[in-house]
Amino acid sequence: MPPPPTTPICAASAFLSPPPPPPPRPPSPPRTTSSPPCGLTGDQALKASKKISHLRSAANPDAVLAVLSGVGLSRADLAAVVASDPHLLCARPDNVSRRVTSLRDRVGLSDPQIGRFLLAGGAMAVRKCDVAERLEFWIPFLGGSFETLLKMLRRNNAIVRADVEKVIKPNIALFQESGLTVRDIVKMPGWLFTFNPKRVEAAVERTGKLGVELASSRLKYMLSIAGNITEGNASARMKYLSSTLNCSMDKVEYMVGKMPTIITLSEEKLRSKIEFLSSTLNCCVDKIGHMVCKEPFILAISEEKLRINTKFLSSALGCSIDNICVMVYKMPSILGLSVNNLCRKIEFLVTKVGLEPDYILSKPVLFACSLEKRLMPRHYIVEVLLAKGLIKNAGFLTYAILREKDFVARYIDQHKNAVPGLADAYATICSGKVPPELQP
Template sequence: MIRISLKKHLFSFTFHLFYSTVPASSRANVLVDFMVNSLGFSTREAISTNAKVTRLRLRNYEPHLLLDLFDQMGLNKSQIKTLISSSPELLICRVDETLKPKIKVLQQLGLSGSDLVTFIRKSNFMKRGLHTILKPSLNYLMELLGSQDSVAKVVKREPRLLSSNLPKVIPPNITLLQNLGFSRMDIETIFNRHPRFLLNNPEWLESAVNRLEKNFHMSRESGMFLHGIVVLGSLDESKLQRKLGIFRSFGWSDSDICKMVRKLPYCLASSETEIRITLKFFMNELGYEPSYLASHATLLKHSLEKRIRPRNEILKFLKENQLITRNLSLYTVVKHTELQFLKKYVLPFRAEMPEAYDLYMKTRS
């Protein structure tokens, strides 16, 4: 157990930190030694972490209580190191008064082990009050989503959600979207998939609505409209224009771009690098036209390396070896699930042409 294996380090560290008469700078060295000897930090990592901690107050340090809590949570040394590295303030927090009650609330929600590590690492967990932010926000999510399981899923998906005062931030955005004609169910469905979308300033969401209607000619009745708000709500104007500029540099007209956005707004959510690489593959290597890609926008969102390229190689292989005679498009092949694709285009030919199977597995890896 962590508590047993670190016992002698804890005793030595605690003694020197609280009872030594050496200067604070020397006590900081003791902290570095503790991180190196007890938690597996390199000397450089420990010094870097220590520099962040020594700007804070060391008198609250409770190493035995902290590691006892981590032990009870079932964390291993690697997970503890990850937590301390990302949140050095854990080293000097009041464990019983501050940390333990917050951990308990999350455990009651259903988070444990690696989920807790991820949550603490990615959120401003330690800087948010239990009774002012965490509990009110969790209570609000229960009212909004209706079940503890749904709340746990959305918190795991987006740990930074609980860094905001949700009862204050979310309702104005829901009201705005309802006034635009969207149902509560539609809004909650999108929120489950993209939790941060309702954390935007209402004026910013309204701006996204206006841009969708005026710049991309998307109707509010479109099933993609809310998705479009999610995407444009995450992009400032300069970033959006840079992405549109990449499409235009490949010969796309504004009409092509609008058609693509109306089909699948998430094409604009890809990074600039991803957009450029994807367009090079489809247009320069395969010779596809902008109008075709705009009409078959899902091609642009599937993983190029894990899905598009491997399946394209198999399709070429089957056609070159006349194992399929019908005119089969890459778009049709890409739409299949992994299991469907294997059953239709790989496994039936494995005995006759084992190269097909080997080629697919190789290109996927």
């Protein structure tokens, strides 16, 4: 029986439609000439075909695919581009051709670069607007780096669709006036470039009110947060922190400036975390306020991590939770360390250095020092110098917290003649190895 007649179908529909299950024995029918040598996965095809189901002619999609193939896109690349923007097959072929040509002639991109641009998210821009104008701005702004543009494009392809004169340039001007460099700007969320400039200007003003100076290195992070939270919500959360932690608004502004994401937490989450810290550490709210003001990031630590670290420190140092509260009060950042980090440092300080747990408990600053790059290397160097009689007894804390240049001057440079190769050996130790000749 001859197959039923078929209506014309666009090439895109042919290769976007999920393939029917093959019959058990007869061979598959040959591919029609309207089907391009390109295909998508079943899920991709199903999603994409819904967007172009209105097409009834193969001429338009075939012409668009021919233009895209002209820049050297492979079958798989064509599928990826079409999957990212199926509506591209509905665009006027002459518009697509003209815009692709402008990328060559006006912007100076090679065919492989045009292909990478399309794959990175530029297909929609080629369909919608004069994309060459956007790239003529972005590439020089980025110091001529096409690679940087691709990275930004993958994060948000709207940056090559938004109006350059009315949106992109005014927003970038605001960022630069705020003290941000090009290097800072390219790391910002892409949606900030495409916001209404008045909204971005309001975010800049709000950032200043939240205690972040325009020249601060945290400005780019604060701007992205301020753009996603209303002034009313930000103000309410800051007032809540002030009243709950019994601290001034100046201190709250300092917290926000140090960790901008703190104002993205709901009042319910803030209350829950503060109450959990207070009960877990057995500390009054005033002490929790001091800790949060000093290291606001502890509000972002999960309750499970806080509980585990607190119990581990109490067990490893053989002390009560009240003692842990005193230690954390001095250095709240301890709560952010991993159990493995805490365990290795305590083991080293007790077994290698010979410190008592009570002493470690009273000197939490030791936990802020890198075990591999500071504590171990310095201890080995001092032990060698002591063994050779070149120095008298030295308190571990004294040399552990010295600035690097001061430690080198006192313990390396002064003894480099007595111990040849001491500086090189110290560098080797810092890399995780202890030379045999320096073993005490």
